[in-house]
Amino acid sequence: MSTSPIENGELSEAGGASPFAGLGPDESPYFNRELSWLQFNQRVLAEACNEAYPLLERLRFLSISGSNLDEFMMIRVAGLVGQAQRGIERPSIDGLSPTQQLAAIRDKLAELSARQQRIWRTLRDALASADIHVADEQRVKPAAHNWLKSFFLEEILPIITPQALDPAHPFPFVQNEGMGLLFTLTRDADKEQLIEMVLIPSALPRFVRVPDEVTAAETGGGGALYISIASLIQRYAAALFPGFTIQGDGLFRVLRDSDIEIEEEAEDLVRTFRSAIQRRRRGQVIQLELEEDFDPAAEDVLLEQLGVHEAAVIKTDGMIGIDGLAEIASEDRPDLKFDAYSPRFPERVREHDGDAFSAIREKDIIIHHPYESFEVVVDFIRQAAADPDVVAIKQTLYRAGSQSAVINALIEAAEAGKSVTAVVELKARFDEEQNLKWASKLERAGVQVIYGFTDWKTHAKVAMVVRREGSSFRTYCHFGTGNYHPVTAKIYTDLSFFTADPKLGRDAAKMFNFVTGYVEPHALERIHIAPIDLRKEIYRRIDAEIADAQAGRPAGIWMKCNQITDEGIIDRLYAASNAGVTIELLVRGICCLRPGIAGLSENIRVKSIIGRFLEHSRIYAFANGAAMPSPKAAVYISSADLMSRNLDRRVEALIPILNRTIHDQVLQQVLLANMLDTEQSWWLNPDGSYSRVESAMEGGGKPFNCHRYFMTNPSLSGRGGALEAGAVPKLSLRRGAAA
Structure with missing residues (x-):
């Protein structure tokens, strides 16, 4: 692992100023990971107050903030408690001991809990106005009382x-x-x-929900009553x-x-x-x-x-x-929810009568979930299972969900006599039990189930299909930024990249051999794999931007991920900022990097998007000697966030995007639209707080919502010949605050 640029003085050498010029004597150049996460959950909770959202969607955000906080306590706080009890004083990235972090977290917890309750009281009143009532201690009408008492005596008391x-x-x-x-x-x-x-x-x-006929009998109307x-x-x-x-x-x-x-x-x-x-x-x-x-x-x-x-x-x-409020948020009131959205099925696949292999063979395709259907991914595996020319399927499974069509397709393939290998990750937190069940079911069907490394999680999302075509074999691959999970694919924004590129196929095969047989891959042609060389490739690309900036060439870095906590990556970005590289970071959750600090990060801006869909795709783009965005930019998609665990303790994949149409979609449609968003975005301030991006854009432009844009416009890669190029509005960097 490379030495930190802060430690070896690269920051001051590159920028000609002290790396801590904009920091006080006791201030750390990093934010605390746990406190940054609490800031993220505050942004989720803020959506429960967003009056532009339908009422039940606001309630859902409140419930999500609760489930998020529960997991944080059960994992992150539990880990700190364990360290404190064992006397481990290893400091966090910002220098706080476990005991100090626990004290800071508990101060924030009381504030967060009180805010949740205030919001709940507001939403509860609003629900009552919308004829959805939650009864606790207050009296209920006689018919409801009689039904509830009977329900208690017959259904609850015996249990x-x-x-x-x-x-x-x-x-x-x-x-x-x-x-x-x-x-x-x-x-x-x-x-x-x-x-x-x-x-x-x-x-x-x-x-418990009182039946409609009970409440209707007394009120003569509708309405829901929960207790x-x-x-x-x-x-x-x-x-x-x-x-x-x-x-x-x-x-x-x-x-x-x-x-x-x-x-x-x-x-x-x-x-x-x-x-x-x-x-x-x-x-x-x-x-x-x-x-x-x-x-x-x-x-x-x-x-x-x-x-x-x-x-x-x-x-x-x-x-x-x-x-638990998620149960009430599921109330059947379409008028109080987002308008229903049906994902598009890519036109390019339709042009081939749904034949995924034919469509991929013609041209690489990238699918943008949830705006485009996850069924394309499921169909890819189903067709492989049914196709007599397919001889082998290999797939990683990190989270597949409780009702997985992908799992069933793999079982069908094995029962049809195909060679099927599934890498099932047992260490997928809170999905361990479900994954054990899937593993047993797969094994019974004849699938070769591999559990990967004991000390590394296999987090890469890769499926590989080997098909006999004529006298030779062709390998088709799917690389994803998200899981093979049909439910989350409807609410997480992710990318699915399909290709028949022989070089990517050979690299995918080497990656599977690495996981299944511990055979470390050599001479990889396209893919970069963690923990082998993914970190090195990110470093190499950042260093190239530094060199370009120092030579007076255009230099820029655009990154979209869920978390940035790795000290080495942060220090490299600090060095790039000091060299004059313009850096735009889209980080949904935890960010330990401090933007906008003189002599350290004045050329870095960090934005977080929280909206109808959960931003989940990981995209890394580098100017590569031309002003961003341009066809010359080096663009990658990945399963990895910029965290030490992803770079050093997980098997991850970093995939270069070389096809021109897909390159344009990822860089000038997906990344750029996220940068231009003003309605769902928050800026990270130098002090660690977040502030909403103003809806009215700088210069008097119109507000822009990237989720709405993707819902209403076809993707560049999947649109096919049936749609004119002009059907996709061209985005311009000058349009928004991300200029």
């Missing part, structure tokens, strides 16, 4: 189990993300007080505790350490992961959420029995488990 908390009864185990109620009771016969716990089974939904399972149990708890007087009750929720650590010497990876998944459910408590008026005596019991020491205790006077 839940109260347990006394006393020396005769061991404290029950509360699983990760588990919710429960503590009741403080007085026995009517002898006035003895006791505490009872009722755990809410995870199989139950978070909310949380916890509120339902509290409302009718007297039926659960006959002979007792309920003095008080309180809801709580537990989050546990959910990271899975696998020892390098693990002999049986599958057995080890099955065991680790079981351990995850019993991990250390990391966060305990309580209702604000939780009974103090009951709280003391809970804290002691759960062993809450390093955990964050969050008390709220609102909803516990904000993520």
Whole structure:
């Protein structure tokens, strides 16, 4: 790995100024990774306040901010807690110890939690105005009350189990993300007080919806009425505790350490992961959420029995488990949601009567999801499975989802006698259990299942089909920036690149041999692979831009990714900025790079887009001696973000885009539209805060929404001959703030 430009003085040499000229004496040239993530989740939460969005979409953003935060606590905060407990003082990129980071995170958590509850109260009132009601403690009308009580007695009471908390009864185990109620009771016969716990089974939904016919009978109209399972149990708890007087009750929720650590010497990876998944459910408590008026005596019991020491205790006077609002956001009210969108099927494939191989053989194709259908990817594998001339299929599977057409196609191919190899990544966080199930099903069908490296994740998204054509074989490849997941493909923006380029085919074969047989690839012709040479190629390209800038030639770097945290990459970009390279970064989530600092990063701007779709594609473009954007630019797509884990501890692929039409689409359509966006964009400020890009563009231009642009305009690569070139509006860099 190359030395940091900050360490070897390249910054001051390149730019002629101190690298810290714009920083105070105690300021770090980097942002903290964890605090940057919390800023990202604040931007997600801000979308719940976006009045331009339909009401249920705003509610969905609120629920997403909750599920995001849960995962952050279970993984990132849990890791810091573990380091602090073991006395590990390894500082973060900005110099903070684990203990210092935990303190800073907890300050932000209280603020974030309070903001979530304020937004929920606002949205709850708005939902009521739209005839969607969420009942908690308030009275409900007689018909609804009768239905709810009957539902409780018949559907809930037989499932839940109260347990006394006393020396005769061991404290029950509360699983990760588990919710429960503590009741403080007085026995009517002898006035003895006791505490009872009722755990809410995870199989139950978070909310119960009263049937329309019940509410309609009383109101004479429509409307939806929801009540949380916890509120339902509290409302009718007297039926659960006959002979007792309920003095008080309180809801709580537990989050546990959910990271899975696998020892390098693990002999049986599958057995080890099955065991680790079981351990995850019993991990250390990391966060305990309580209702604000939780009974103090009951709280003391809970804290002691759960062993809450390093955990964050969050008390709220609102909803516990904000993520559960996703159930209400699914209410069938099209008038309160984004207009339905049906992805296009690429015209170029239609011109070949749906024959993917014929279309790819004619010309490389890139598919832009979710604007273009993921069915193209599924059809590619299905056709390979059904085609008698296909002899082999190889595919990586990182996340495939619970209902995967791709998996079924691979099974069909194996059952048809084809050679099928699937690299199933067991270490895909929170998908480990699903991937184990898929692996077993694939193996039973005769697929050769490989689990890859013990200490590296196989994160590259590659499918390879070998087809007999005449007297020889041709290799068709799919390279993706996203997963083979049919659900996320509808909401994540990703690129699917199809090619029959022999050089890319040979490189793909070497990559699979690397993963399946540990045969390190030599003499790669096009692809760059992490952890072998992907970092080196990014460095080489940045260094070339530095050389061009120093020689007075045009120099520029455009990058689009999800996170930038790697110190080596950041320092290289700092060196490029100091040399005069203009750098535009589109970073959706975490960004540890500080833009706009004199002598360090004054030529770097960072933008984050948060909108209807989740920006997920990774694109890296370099001016290569001509003003951006130009046909001369070096353009790559990748599965890798600019993080140390992606560059050094994962198998990733970096693919050059050489076809002229696809090059134009990726650079002058996808990247440029993201740079021009004004309606969904946030600028990263030098102090680490984010501010919205003004809707009214500089110079009085019109607002521009890149998601709307892609929804309404065909892609350059997939449009085929049926559409005129003029059907795709030409974007200009002068149009927006990214000039």
